[in-house]
Amino acid sequence: MRQLYTFFRSSTSYRVRIALSLKGLDWEARYVSLPRMEHKAADYLATNPQGLVPALVEDGQVLTQSLGILEYLDEVYPEPPLLPRAPLERAYVRALALIVSCDIHPLNNVRVLKALKARWGLADAAVDDWYAHWVAEGFRGFEAMLARAGRAASYCLGDRIGLADICLVPQVANARRFNCDLSPYPRLVAIADRAAALPAIARVAPQTQADAF
Numbered sequence: 001m002r003q004l005y006t007f008f009r010s011s012t013s014y015r016v017r018i019a020l021s022l023k024g025l026d027w028e029a030r031y032v033s034l035p036r037m038e039h040k041a042a043d044y045l046a047t048n049p050q051g052l053v054p055a056l057v058e059d060g061q062v063l064t065q066s067l068g069i070l071e072y073l074d075e076v077y078p079e080p081p082l083l084p085r086a087p088l089e090r091a092y093v094r095a096l097a098l099i100v101s102c103d104i105h106p107l108n109n110v111r112v113l114k115a116l117k118a119r120w121g122l123a124d125a126a127v128d129d130w131y132a133h134w135v136a137e138g139f140r141g142f143e144a145m146l147a148r149a150g151r152a153a154s155y156c157l158g159d160r161i162g163l164a165d166i167c168l169v170p171q172v173a174n175a176r177r178f179n180c181d182l183s184p185y186p187r188l189v190a191i192a193d194r195a196a197a198l199p200a201i202a203r204v205a206p207q208t209q210a211d212a213f
């Protein structure tokens with residue numbers, strides 16, 4: 001059995017829950033509350049010294065960093081694949097996944113938002129504006145890439161769900177939670193909503209998790 005250290009609202013934990021679910025892999029949840037700062041407690045730091053969720057423990061081995069975990073899962077449990085075979089298609093899917101995971105998420109992570117308030121004295125409205133700004137920057141490029149590449153159908157690459165969609169679904173959910181205007185991005189929103197409605201993804205959505213409040 002594998003254990004997933006997860007927080008219901010964490011988009012990076014949600015990525016891993018989606019991948020496990022799509023591949024039909026079971027896991028035991030180990031809930032780590034970010035508001036209660038459990039990710040900085042000594043017992044969790046012993047698992048993930050970085051003090052971030054998610055962490056996946058499989059056969060006693062600790063895996064961290066959601067994209068690294070997704071690639072590991074895809075290598076060890078190849079069906080259904082999260083990446084296409086053709087190198088150019090793999091590069092396209094990875095580029096979309098990286099827009100979310102490198103160019104949006106790190107700028108809007110909890111610790112960044114908290115530091116903007118506590119260390120740099122930004123008011124709540126300014127922090128919300130910061131959040132929306134980086135979502136808009138990232139989604140503008142994501143939407144344009146979908147349009148230009150012409151490779152999307154039901155999902156970012158044709159009709160097979162994959163790595164880019166797995167990163168997109170949680171980011172759209174979080175953007176909605178922060179009331180971001182998503183009207184300029186009809187392609188990516190349609191893809192994210194279609195993916196989120198799949199039973200394998202719906203059953204691991206934040207509000208379905210036992211630690212949700």
Ligand SMILES: N[C@@H](CCC(=O)N[C@@H](CS)C(=O)NCC(=O)O)C(=O)O
Nearest residue numbers: 010011012052053065066109110111
């Ligand atoms: N690059 C890491 C980021 C992990 C990460 O930042 N997780 C967030 C939750 S989505 C977290 O633990 N935040 C705690 C904090 O910011 O203090 C990954 O993809 O796994």
